[in-house]
Amino acid sequence: MTDASPLGADEATFIAMARSGDTARFALLTERHRRELQVHCYRMLANYEDAQDLTQETFLRAWNKRESFRGNASLRTWLYRIATNACLDFLDKRNDRTPVPIELPGSGSEVLYLQPYPDRMLPEDPQESVVARETIELAFIVAVQHLPPRQRAVFILRDVLGWPAPKVAGALELTVASVTSALQRARVTMREQLPGRRLDWRGPATHELSKDERGVVKSYIDAHERNDLDGLISLLREDLRFAMLPESGTSTTTAKDAVDGWVSGGLFQHGHDDWRGIATTVNRMPAAALYLRTPGDPEHRLFAVAALRIVDGKIAELTGFDATGKPWLGLPPAL
Template sequence: MTDARPLGTDEAAFVAASRSGDAARFALLTERHRRELQVHCYRMLANYEDAQDLTQETFLRAWNKRESFKGNAALRTWLYRIATNACLDFLDKRKDRTPVPFELPDPGSELPYLQPYPDRMLPADPQESVVARETIELAFIVAVQHLPPRQRAVFVLRDVLGWPASKAADVLELTVASVTSALQRARVTMREQLPDRRLDWRSPELSDDERSVVKSYIDAHERNDLDGLMSLLRDDLRFAMLPDPGTLIRTAKDAVDGWVTGGLFQRGHDDWRCIATTVNLMPAAVLYLRTPGDPEYRLLNLAVLRIVDGKIADLTGFDVTDKPWLDLPSTL
């Protein structure tokens, strides 16, 4: 199926560039779609570096297939088709990136490859469905990974991007009936994975409540106030430290006990400095620790917070010392 539409300006320019082999013009026309395609690949793969690679692979495939583009579909649709299938090819080769049927792990517990997404790399318009906050937060990204790859693609195209079933079917070379069936199954799984969360959008801006909790979280760290930190956590806190999937903890008490056992806070004189930030359109804090005798505060990790009713419900920690794309200073 093709879009019932006249040849647009971008499509006409792309066809001309493809026929003439004008690589510079080709790059200019495709580059404007990079950020949204990278977000699409990230939702499919949950890994920022892989999303970068697959976006680049999308542009390479597009160049190699440029003569097949006739302008019958929008250029954006054509690029999404290539990106989606590039991700499916990647997942077909990486069996460790697909779920075991009927064994759905808790968020973070089986996703050592999960990486945070820097907000500065999101498309510019936060109101667009492609970057709606509910669909870029970590819990949503993790839940999507529990879908088999083709269901995953159907769900993202239909319920995240809002494409009609016929358009998604065309991209995935499926029947409309198959797309409808896959979407129904995907929605069931998503509701199981996100039982206390809406499958719709909310404001991309942090609420005053969220900002207040992040400030208190940072203040508690910098005062070395373990009791103050504990007071910010829900009793049923979920804590995971990635890329180690074995650190999933289900209560605030166990999380705090683990931090103390691991050497944090117990001396009563840990020297912290923290920076408030956001990743995946979620509140976060970058934690720096200065050890005795060291003149500098050194990057320790990134704490991404999901805040519910003034308390931290999920705390996902990331080792970010080897992630330059987050653009975090290594020392303060």
């Protein structure tokens, strides 16, 4: 596994560090890659906390293998190789990290271990780190989970990061023919999971929310704060796709049936009717952080985050996440 560029300053410094065992210099050289490696692990695993753990495992392995680094590949490539294989080792040991069938006939499967990715933890330079909006959105992350682990790794390295086939083959200890075959099968699955979506994942993609998206999020929060059920229904598409994780039960439902279901579950009823909200983003998607004040509590407590996919001014997909006990979301715990 080699890069075309000659030995760079970082690589030469890393080799010198490996000989001296300088932990401070090791941290200086590797920490600058933490955020992009964590996004890479997240794409592999769809779970923010797992991605954090596997990024730390990557640095531990890199430290233990530091003397094996020869500079034949860039330091960044070497770290990606370690991170990818650390994720594959993790997936080999876990039988609960695959999509599970949805109970409703014809509804496919869902990823119960999916967690949102806080935008504040994305790399600051999206061009350098290849974090286009479309490759971090929940729909893409879920679709990738339907690939077997090694196909997943090949697809991400080839079609997201843009690595050439020989470089991927070296990283995963596969033949170039195996990489090509795995990529072809992965692309077929991705077309099935994301019909109508573009397949050139390395192309430019927008990063900023549109004015329309921001307006819908504001209206969604306002409807909660006013307990305006009709207003909430008006924001939802009639073929709304809804999930509340980590509970199972992704469904496609009408707007009215969705809201009726939330009400029958206790929301917008006494004790669950005093809402506040703030607009935010996760996975570079518009989102609403919802805070609930229960009787006797002087403050509104962080309750859930609703990630929204908005199409033509309506919410087409709503993925809710339990936000309690997740400080890594970077949201105020109370309002």
